[in-house]
Amino acid sequence: MVTSIETQLGWRTAMFVVGAMILLIYIPIALFVIRLPKNGYVAAHEGSPQIDVNHLSQSDNHAISLLNALKTSQFWSLFGIFGFCILCLGLIITHLVPFARDTGISPMSAASLLTTMGLCSIAGRLTAGFLSDRIGASRVLFCGLLLQGVMILWLSWMNSLGMFYFFAFLFGISYGGNLVMIPRLTASIFGVKYMGAIYGSLSVADGIGFAIGPVLAGYLFDISGSYNEAFLITAVGVFLAVSLTFALRNKR
Helix, strand or coil: CHHHHHHHHCHHHHHHHHHHHHHHHHHHHHCCCCCCCCCCCCCCCCCCCCCCCCCCCCCCCCCCCHHHHCCCHHHHHHHHHHHHHHHHHHHHHHHHHHHHHHCCCCHHHHHHHHHHHHHHHHHHHHHHHHHHHHHCHHHHHHHHHHHHHHHHHHHHHCCCHHHHHHHHHHHHHHHHHHHHHHHHHHHHHHCCCCHHHHHHHHHHHHHHHHHHHHHHHHHHHHHHCCCHHHHHHHHHHHHHHHHHHHHHCCCC
């Protein structure tokens, strides 16, 4: 939609429309978010017994503070996973369209790849949530990151619109599921009492990854004239994230 408006009316008008949509749709919806539980409703894992933060088990009924969470390998594993996952996502969101256009794909078709990714991410979120209740969130995250890394490597061989759509389909499913599993595992490992502080701290990795990914890819493209190096480096980062999931394997 934005690409169509930009083509016909210019990028300034397109950005105005996007801003108006945020003001008229997203902000009113946000007003309906319930911030606090009603009287009589208590979140799970509200207790805070003494536990060894270095030996967490699935059966522990716990609520770990941010300070104690920072002392665990699980926190930093999730931090690294979040960072590499978003670095990859930021690169794709920023550079997939120009990369596709460089291979001869039309502007409208290239833009539709992001639409396809977004729609498929919905399926990924729903599927990942369903599977995590049956095989465990860490296993779902492992598979999602592995698929994400493989798809990034495959980008270097893209040469047709059909291949790009296939990429958008699988990448959308993988990143959608991955983003759902990170808060799921955060609550599972650390409890929900301090979920806001802990997940907020983990989200720092989100900002770092999104800041580095697009710039790194743009820099490597400028000096080499190709995205291949950026895809390779990003894939290595995602595969490192895959290895970090083993620190979470005892958590469902």
